[in-house]
Amino acid sequence: MEDQAERLREIVRQRGPAGNGGDSFTSGGFGNAIPFSPSIPGTLGNSPPGSGRSAGSGTDLRFRPARDGKTRIITVTSGKGGVGKTNLSVNLALAYARLGKKVVVMDADLGLANVNVILDVIPKYNLYHVIRKQKTMREILVETDYGISIVPGASGFSQIANMNDDERQNFINELETLSVADIIIIDTSAGVSSNVMDFIAAADDAVIVTTPEPTAITDAYGIIKIIATEYESPNMGLKLVVNRVKSVAEAKKVADRMTNIAGQFLNLKVDYLGFVYDDSAVSLAVLRQRPFMVIDPKCKASLCVQHIVDRMEKSELRPVGGFGAMMKRLFRKS
Ligand SMILES: Nc1ncnc2c1ncn2[C@@H]1O[C@H](COP(=O)(O)OP(=O)(O)OP(=O)(O)O)[C@@H](O)[C@H]1O
Ligand SMILES: [Mg+2]
Numbered sequence: 338m339e340d341q342a343e344r345l346r347e348i349v350r351q352r353g354p355a356g357n358g359g360d361s362f363t364s365g366g367f368g369n370a371i372p373f374s375p376s377i378p379g380t381l382g383n384s385p386p387g388s389g390r391s392a393g394s395g396t397d398l399r400f401r402p403a404r405d406g407k408t409r410i411i412t413v414t415s416g417k418g419g420v421g422k423t424n425l426s427v428n429l430a431l432a433y434a435r436l437g438k439k440v441v442v443m444d445a446d447l448g449l450a451n452v453n454v455i456l457d458v459i460p461k462y463n464l465y466h467v468i469r470k471q472k473t474m475r476e477i478l479v480e481t482d483y484g485i486s487i488v489p490g491a492s493g494f495s496q497i498a499n500m501n502d503d504e505r506q507n508f509i510n511e512l513e514t515l516s517v518a519d520i521i522i523i524d525t526s527a528g529v530s531s532n533v534m535d536f537i538a539a540a541d542d543a544v545i546v547t548t549p550e551p552t553a554i555t556d557a558y559g560i561i562k563i564i565a566t567e568y569e570s571p572n573m574g575l576k577l578v579v580n581r582v583k584s585v586a587e588a589k590k591v592a593d594r595m596t597n598i599a600g601q602f603l604n605l606k607v608d609y610l611g612f613v614y615d616d617s618a619v620s621l622a623v624l625r626q627r628p629f630m631v632i633d634p635k636c637k638a639s640l641c642v643q644h645i646v647d648r649m650e651k652s653e654l655r656p657v658g659g660f661g662a663m664m665k666r667l668f669r670k671s
Contacts, residue, residue, distance in 0.1 A: 410521045411649070412445075412540035412573070416556025418527035420548045421580040423451050424619055424629070425642070426524035427485075431630040432646040434484040438519040441478070443488040445536050446526040450490030456481050457626035460489035467511050468504055474514040483631060488515070490524075528560075537564060542649070543573045544610065548581040549591050558595060565603040574652065575599075575607045578645060581615040588612030610648055613641040 413426045423444075430440045444452035444464070453460050460479055466472035479487050515521055523540065525533045537543045543564065547557035561575065577595055582588040592609035599607045613619075618636035622629035630639045 412523040415546040416560040417553040441518040444490030446490045463489040465491040474511040576610040579612040611645040
């Protein structure tokens with residue numbers, strides 16, 4: 338996590354501004370596009386911590402098509418680690434499930450997976466096995482007690498290996514299995530590994546999470562800047578969530594600063610999606626390995642997440658969006 342944040346800062350230092358000159362966060366010159374080469378851990382057989390139920394695979398979600406034939410893909414990411422992506426991803430998923438949506442959370446963190454940890458699930462298999470063609474997506478999909486399904490990520494690997502063409506093609510085919518969901522929320526690791534960039538590129542909505550801390554803001558801006566420089570006209574809707582705020586005013590100040598600077602220096606529209614209060618219910622829920630939306634649906638953080646989903650629902654899915662478009666974008670990169 339720290340390495341990724343450091344790498345992000347390094348890349349942002351090396352790259353210059355997109356478009357018109359310097360900005361108040363970073364400066365430098367920038368380089369090549371990041372190719373589609375998801376970072377994969379080098380070994381098998383992780384066994385994430387967690388003391389609850391052991392996960393089987395399987396959910397009825399697989400066999401029914403998405404209600405309107407369109408799956409919305411939301412990638413949740415950040416520059417700095419530990420800002421609340423995983424908690425937001427899982428609780429957003431629950432809020433969507435309460436609207437009657439079929440939701441899958443994909444833990445795209447292949448180094449330090451923890452979606453399963455905060456849900457107290459011990460998966461037998463994970464994304465790594467799919468990428469290595471040892472399991473199918475259906476086999477690793479875990480149905481939780483909370484009405485959402487998860488695609489577990491992998492943990493405990495420092496080695497990074499890329500997919501070969503065959504594995505990549507297979508992976509894309511496997512991803513299609515998930516098109517039965519209404520919503521796929523992809524929880525990424527912090528920073529700018531190539532798989533994170535690929536998931537961002539493939540998403541309908543890229544939700545950037547920051548906290549009010551200056552380092553988190555700078556790194557969030559860094560990732561927005563990289564998106565701006567990697568993709569000439571980013572397809573996805575860029576959205577900002579400010580987490581762990583003490584007041585509405587604090588959140589707005591951070592959001593205004595980010596959205597203004599992204600517009601001014603990167604010519605990029607970033608929508609302020611909302612904020613989540615700093616709330617002790619969140620850390621308590623993490624300790625209990627249950628989502629805060631479940632433990633305390635009326636806590637401040639839960640109400641904020643509900644509000645974020647309401648706003649997401651109001652923001653239109655682009656006409657070219659959805660699963661088919663995701664596939665096309667992934668294929669186009671091949
Ligand atoms: N709104 C909040 N209020 C209070 N504490 C929070 C809040 N959001 C996150 N936290 C705390 O921050 C910790 C890290 O959150 P989380 O694991 O969701 O971050 P992350 O961005 O996914 O981290 P990583 O980059 O390591 O994947 C949580 O365990 C929790 O204690
Ligand atoms: Mg996380």
